[in-house]
Amino acid sequence: MRGLKILERILITIPIMLGVAIVVFLFMRLSPGDPVDIMMGQGGTVSAGEMEQLRKEFNLDKPLHTQLWLFLRDAVRGDFGYSYTQKRPVGELVGDRLPATIELAAGAMLFALLVAVPIGIISAVRQHSMLDQASMAGAFVGISMPAFWLGIILILLFSVRLDLLPVQGRLSYDVQLDQVTGFFVLDSLLAGNWRALGDSIKHLVLPSISLGAAPAAIIARVLRSSMVEALRQDYVTLGRAKGQVEFLVVMKHALRNALIPTVTVIGLQVGVLLGGNMIVETVFGWPGLGRLVVRAIFVRDFPLVQGAVMVYAFTFAMANLVVDVLYTYLNPKITL
Amino acid sequence: MERTRIGADWTAQLLYSLRVRLRVMRRNAAGFWLELRRRPLALLGGLVVLAYVLAAIFAPQITVHGPAQGNLRMRLLPPAWAEGGNPDYPLGTDEQGRDLLTRIIYGARVSLIVGLLAVGISVGVGLTLGAFAGYYRGPLDQLLSRFADLLLAFPFLIFAIGVMAFLGPGFTNLIMALTFKEWVEFFRLVRGEMLAEKTKEYVEAAKVVGQSNRAIIGSEILPNIVQSVLVMGTLRMGTMIIMEASLSFLGLGIQPPTPAWGSMIASGRDYMLSAWWTSTLPGVALLILVLSINLLGEGLRDILDPRLKVE
Numbered sequence: 262m263r264g265l266k267i268l269e270r271i272l273i274t275i276p277i278m279l280g281v282a283i284v285v286f287l288f289m290r291l292s293p294g295d296p297v298d299i300m301m302g303q304g305g306t307v308s309a310g311e312m313e314q315l316r317k318e319f320n321l322d323k324p325l326h327t328q329l330w331l332f333l334r335d336a337v338r339g340d341f342g343y344s345y346t347q348k349r350p351v352g353e354l355v356g357d358r359l360p361a362t363i364e365l366a367a368g369a370m371l372f373a374l375l376v377a378v379p380i381g382i383i384s385a386v387r388q389h390s391m392l393d394q395a396s397m398a399g400a401f402v403g404i405s406m407p408a409f410w411l412g413i414i415l416i417l418l419f420s421v422r423l424d425l426l427p428v429q430g431r432l433s434y435d436v437q438l439d440q441v442t443g444f445f446v447l448d449s450l451l452a453g454n455w456r457a458l459g460d461s462i463k464h465l466v467l468p469s470i471s472l473g474a475a476p477a478a479i480i481a482r483v484l485r486s487s488m489v490e491a492l493r494q495d496y497v498t499l500g501r502a503k504g505q506v507e508f509l510v511v512m513k514h515a516l517r518n519a520l521i522p523t524v525t526v527i528g529l530q531v532g533v534l535l536g537g538n539m540i541v542e543t544v545f546g547w548p549g550l551g552r553l554v555v556r557a558i559f560v561r562d563f564p565l566v567q568g569a570v571m572v573y574a575f576t577f578a579m580a581n582l583v584v585d586v587l588y589t590y591l592n593p594k595i596t597l
Numbered sequence: 598m599e600r601t602r603i604g605a606d607w608t609a610q611l612l613y614s615l616r617v618r619l620r621v622m623r624r625n626a627a628g629f630w631l632e633l634r635r636r637p638l639a640l641l642g643g644l645v646v647l648a649y650v651l652a653a654i655f656a657p658q659i660t661v662h663g664p665a666q667g668n669l670r671m672r673l674l675p676p677a678w679a680e681g682g683n684p685d686y687p688l689g690t691d692e693q694g695r696d697l698l699t700r701i702i703y704g705a706r707v708s709l710i711v712g713l714l715a716v717g718i719s720v721g722v723g724l725t726l727g728a729f730a731g732y733y734r735g736p737l738d739q740l741l742s743r744f745a746d747l748l749l750a751f752p753f754l755i756f757a758i759g760v761m762a763f764l765g766p767g768f769t770n771l772i773m774a775l776t777f778k779e780w781v782e783f784f785r786l787v788r789g790e791m792l793a794e795k796t797k798e799y800v801e802a803a804k805v806v807g808q809s810n811r812a813i814i815g816s817e818i819l820p821n822i823v824q825s826v827l828v829m830g831t832l833r834m835g836t837m838i839i840m841e842a843s844l845s846f847l848g849l850g851i852q853p854p855t856p857a858w859g860s861m862i863a864s865g866r867d868y869m870l871s872a873w874w875t876s877t878l879p880g881v882a883l884l885i886l887v888l889s890i891n892l893l894g895e896g897l898r899d900i901l902d903p904r905l906k907v908e
Contacts, residue, residue: 280747288763405888407839409846410862410880417873536754540843544866555847558762566762573755 267586274578279333281574286332289563290325319343341568346560351568355550359572360443361431362549365542366534368469373477373530381484381523386511388489396481403478408537412471412544419467427464429546436460468545472537476530483526487519494518521591528584535573632900639896645889653705660696661685664703665854667693673872689874691865697874700856701882707845707857708838708886711768715775715837716830722776723783724826728814730784731791742788745781753778757840761849771850775837786829790822824901831894835887842883858883 316322319342320331335342341351380400384393420428431445432438438457441448446465449457491497492515500510539551546552550569557565633640652659672694677687688697730738748756760774794800795818803813844850845859853860858879865875 277747277750280743281750284747285759288759291763401891402884402888405835405839405891406884407842407846407859407880409843409859410877410883413862413866413869413876413880417869417877421870421873532752532755536752536758539754539758540846543847554758558758558849561762566759570751570755570759574751577752577755578750 266589270582270585274582278575278578281578282333282336282571283329285567285570285574286329289567290328336571341571342564344557344562344565346557346562347565351564354553354565355568355572357443358548358550358553361445361547362538362542362551364431364444364446364465365468365472365547365549366531366538368465369471369473369476369534369537369541370530372469372473373480374527376473376477377480377484381481382488382511382516384481384485385488385492385515385519393485397485400478400481403474404482406474407540408471408475409540409544411474412467412541415467415471416544426467431461431464431548432457433460433464468541468547471544472534472541475537476527476533479530479533480523480527484519484523487522488515491515491519517591521588524584524587524591528581531580532577535577629900633896636896636899638892639899642889642892642894642896645885646893649705649886649889650709652702653709656699656702656706660699660702662696662699664700664856665695667695669694673868673875675872676874676878679874688878689872691861691875692868692872697878700861701858701879703856704858704861704879704882705886707851707855708841708883711771711775711841711851712834712838712890714772715779715841716834718772718776719779719833720783720826720830722780723785724787724819726780727784727787728791728819728822731788732795732810732814732818738788741784745784748778748781751778753836754840754843757844758847758849761844766849766852768851771841771844774844775840779833779837782833783826783829786825787822790825791818794818794821828894828898828901831890831897835890835894838883838887838890 313322320328323331332342339352341355343349344351344354347354380396384390384396387393416428419426427433436457438445438449438454438461439452441451445461446458449455449461492511494515497510497514500514501507538549539555541547542549542551543555550572554566554569557569633643656664668690671683671686671690672692674686674690674694675682676689676697677684679689682689686696686698688701691697691700726741730741751759756778757774760777761770764770764774791814800813800817803817808817841850842857842859842862845857846863848860848863850859851857853864861879862876865872865877865879868875
């Protein structure tokens with residue numbers, strides 16, 4: 262039964278992704294400026310015949326609905342066309358940058374959870390204590406702060422003033438690392454390259470904090486309020502009445518129920534991570550997808566923007582799918 | 598009882614009903630004020646927001662320097678309290694020798710106007726569509742709801758960046774990029790409330806008395822929803838201001854030389870090592886404004902709409 266429900270949920274995602282693809286396509290294709298002109302912008306003189314040739318090659322001479330169909334057909338195969346400016350397939354460019362972006366997002370999520378989960382639980386258990394009030398005030402500041410500004414403050418403090426952590430990039434220039442997966446932390450672990458491991462983790466710290474701060478604040482607030490709610494329930498009183506250790510009551514009975522609303526919020530935070538990623542990558546010179554897109558926008562490299570936005574939307578949809586599936590495991594009462 | 602005393606004279610009746618409404622409003626306002634006074638943080642937030650608004654309106658009167666008036670001999674001066682600071686430039690100057698405080702005050706104009714317009718237009722669109730979709734249901738509701746789902750499939754900033762890439766930077770485009778997705782928030786809120794309110798007794802009663810659908814939506818149901826919209830609108834304004842700053846930071850929003858906090862932070866980043874104030878202080882102004890808006894918004898929520906508390 263559950264398998265069927267999950268399958269149904271996956272099927273709902275398909276029309277949404279199709280809609281996303283159409284929206285992205287229309288936006289990019291209706292935007293002003295002829296793609297071939299843009300492509301040839303820096304290329305010097307090209308004859309009208311050659312322009313026509315290129316237009317044909319990119320299917321730009323066909324009517325809009327045919328173009329849309331071709332775009333969708335190729336997109337399903339993971340083919341997003343050629344970048345106008347880099348003359349390489351978009352899929353390849355995105356694929357090259359994706360590990361860096363995922364590594365950063367994972368770092369940020371790890372930071373957010375490491376901070377938010379203990380704070381959320383302790384604040385709820387010790388409601389109105391100094392710790393509760395201080396962390397909730399901190400969380401309030403966290404949701405009111407733009408990620409790029411936090412990044413700059415962190416750089417000023419930890420890189421410039423204290424000289425503890427690097428400012429830019431993923432690896433120091435004098436550190437060697439063979440890239441296998443593109444995830445530097447993983448690659449250096451696999452190779453047993455401890456110097457690279459330490460260095461890549463050091464590079465990861467500040468960007469992860471900048472990107473993870475807002476999600477951490479939101480998750481902590483939600484977890485706290487759902488824990489407070491859960492701790493008031495009868496089953497918690499029962500657990501205590503049975504003489505169970507308080508730690509177990511909190512972790513087993515209350516936390517499990519409080520996780521249900523929290524998981525939804527965590528899923529939504531994936532969207533924040535993806536959007537914030539462009540900003541934080543720009544601040545820290547992180548060679549990921551976000552920086553690629555921002556640059557592509559300025560040079561009007563539409564296929565590249567198109568492909569990357571599709572990847573972002575797809576990831577977000579997948580994250581929400583995973584959350585919905587997790588939901589059924591956490592709360593058997595809920596059917597998808 | 599009182600109604601019969603007034604009799605059939607319709608002007609008197611209208612005046613009477615206005616007077617009753619006014620009395621209720623005054624009582625509500627008094628109660629609201631009492632509640633607000635019990636929440637010092639929300640009150641503080643409101644006062645700070647008010648101060649920002651006043652500073653933005655009277656920016657030309659309260660600043661000494663012009664926002665675009667540079668003086669290269671005075672470039673990158675530190676704030677007045679730091680060593681080498683100049684009391685004429687309380688928060689120092691930027692890379693073109695422009696007074697940072699002046700530009701921060703003018704920057705408040707951009708943030709507040711963008712926030713107000715983005716939320717205002719979104720409320721207008723979302724409220725209207727949400728009210729009609731929720732009340733009448735039918736194919737229009739289906740269509741709008743599916744479209745809303747579609748927009749929700751995009752993370753906000755990604756969508757806004759994509760739209761800005763397509764439209765190109767600029768003030769009007771920025772508002773469009775933000776509202777194009779933001780209205781969904783209000784659409785979903787109002788539609789949901791509408792579905793819930795529609796089944797209540799007072800709506801039935803209004804129908805029995807023969808009120809038109811439009812009158813029921815406008816004068817019966819909407820007054821009951823408007824508080825939630827106000828709370829949500831306040832809280833979303835902070836988000837919109839951060840979004841504007843993020844887009845301007847990337848160079849996709851408000852373009853220089855118009856002073857916007859996001860672009861000021863971006864240009865100050867190049868001088869981070871030598872002049873920390875150029876990138877950090879506009880961010881402090883932004884943080885304080887968004888923080889105050891959120892404090893006010895959460896206070897309003899506790900007073901007007903405690904149900905919304907679960908995030």
